[in-house]
Amino acid sequence: MTLVARTLAALALAACAIFNPARADDLQDISQFLKSGQHAQALERVNRYLATRPKDAQGRFLKGLILAEQNKTADAIDVFTKLSQDYPELPEPYNNVAVLYASQGQYEKARQALEMSIRTHPAYATAYENLGDLYSKLASQAYDKALQLDSSNTVAKTKLALMTELISNGSRQRASSPAAPASPPARVAEAPKAPSAPPVAAPAPAPVAKPAPATPAAPAAPAPVAKPTPAPAEPKNAKAEKAGESDEVLAAVRAWAHAWSKKDTRAYFAAYAPGFKTPGGEPRAAWETARKQRIAAPKQIEVDVEAPKVALDGANAASVTFRQSYRSDTLSVTSTKTLAMVKTNGKWLIEQERVGR
Numbered sequence: 001m002t003l004v005a006r007t008l009a010a011l012a013l014a015a016c017a018i019f020n021p022a023r024a025d026d027l028q029d030i031s032q033f034l035k036s037g038q039h040a041q042a043l044e045r046v047n048r049y050l051a052t053r054p055k056d057a058q059g060r061f062l063k064g065l066i067l068a069e070q071n072k073t074a075d076a077i078d079v080f081t082k083l084s085q086d087y088p089e090l091p092e093p094y095n096n097v098a099v100l101y102a103s104q105g106q107y108e109k110a111r112q113a114l115e116m117s118i119r120t121h122p123a124y125a126t127a128y129e130n131l132g133d134l135y136s137k138l139a140s141q142a143y144d145k146a147l148q149l150d151s152s153n154t155v156a157k158t159k160l161a162l163m164t165e166l167i168s169n170g171s172r173q174r175a176s177s178p179a180a181p182a183s184p185p186a187r188v189a190e191a192p193k194a195p196s197a198p199p200v201a202a203p204a205p206a207p208v209a210k211p212a213p214a215t216p217a218a219p220a221a222p223a224p225v226a227k228p229t230p231a232p233a234e235p236k237n238a239k240a241e242k243a244g245e246s247d248e249v250l251a252a253v254r255a256w257a258h259a260w261s262k263k264d265t266r267a268y269f270a271a272y273a274p275g276f277k278t279p280g281g282e283p284r285a286a287w288e289t290a291r292k293q294r295i296a297a298p299k300q301i302e303v304d305v306e307a308p309k310v311a312l313d314g315a316n317a318a319s320v321t322f323r324q325s326y327r328s329d330t331l332s333v334t335s336t337k338t339l340a341m342v343k344t345n346g347k348w349l350i351e352q353e354r355v356g357r
Contacts (some may be wrong), residue, residue: 030062034069042066055297055330057087064096073100084116086294088279089326089335089355091121098130102137110134119279121335121355140164246310249318249341252348257303257324265292273342273349298328316343 026049033042046063053059064079077100084093094117101110111134117127143160146153252271259267269288278287295301308322317340324337340352 027058027062030059030066034062034066037069039066039070043070053330055086057083057090057331061093064093068096068100073104076100085290086297087331089120090333091117091124091127091355094120095124095127095130098127098134102130102134107134107138116280245312245315245318249310249312249320249348250308252341253308253320253322253339254305256350257305260295260303261301263295263301265295268295271350273344273351275342276350277352279353298330300329302327317341318343318348 026045030042030045030049033039033045043063043066046059046066050056050059050063060079060083064076064083067073067076067079077097080093080096080100084090084097087093094113098110098113098117101107101113111131114127114131114134117124118131121127140160143156146156147160150156256268256271259265259271268291276284278284280287302325304325306323306325308320310318310320312318319338319340321336321338323334325334326332335355338354339350340354341348342351343349
């Protein structure tokens with residue numbers, strides 16, 4: 001089964017869009033070698049690049065792509081797995097691990113990796129399509145097994161035929177795409193980029209009431225026009241109270257970002273509620289250990305909270321959606337993040353964090 005992937009031309013363009021300008025020439029050269037099929041040269045160049053920048057996310061991502069193109073699947077899986085551990089906010093490494101597992105027939109591992117990619121970035125369409133392809137393949141195998149056990153099962157025959165046709169049509173559509181090669185191998189996703197916000201549907205126009213037809217009647221004095229009763233104005237002190245709560249929530253978020261930027265893990269973890277829901281459902285202690293390692297690894301970190309929007313939900317709950325700009329000596333990425341906040345003992349703390357809206 002071939003899962004969805006991008007062409008190398010699109011990969012090179014996406015990669016150049018996010019690379020640090022100081023390193024762009026080296027990385028662009030590596031991408032060009034990869035695009036032209038010169039995999040040995042690409043691997044030699046990327047190894048030389050990573051020798052002085054072992055934590056560089058873009059270089060490691062390219063190395064994973066090169067190894068995948070060389071059919072060194074186990075090595076490529078190792079590169080992308082470690083990359084997802086170091087940068088769990090990026091969905092692409094999880095997706096690429098899934099593609100490589102699927103190429104080996106390890107469909108359960110592929111499913112788990114795709115679900116992690118979607119959990120990391122709920123708006124990542126490639127992972128959803130790959131997951132659909134994976135379920136189609138699993139369904140086809142199940143129907144085939146049912147027929148092996150009971151060849152007279154006409155319902156299973158029909159379902160298997162429909163599933164086979166669906167998979168074949170999908171493969172033909174991809175092969176006929178101008179951007180796809182004639183016989184596409186199982187390629188991995190393009191270089192990571194900041195997720196875009198989902199489009200907001202325009203509100204439907206309000207229906208216009210048609211005037212009732214006039215009935216012939218004797219002229220009469222016009223009826224007084226009823227004026228709409230204005231909604232009671234919110235008390236000034238209530239507005240001020242809400243504004244004050246929003247300011248407190250935002251101040252807590254900025255303090256969290258400041259602690260992260262200063263690599264102050266004590267203050268950073270103090271920003272999380274006791275009932276914080278870890279991204280993968282792992283134990284809190286394991287999550288904190290991994291986060292400490294990722295915060296300590298770069299020489300410097302800068303995290304900015306841009307265009308925040310606070311939504312209060314009662315007196316003790318709120319959510320904050322903002323653009324998170326993360327920069328370090330190894331990675332620069334901007335994404336949309338939402339923090340679910342709870343008020344505990346008079347302090348606003350993070351109960352859950354999500355990449356995307």
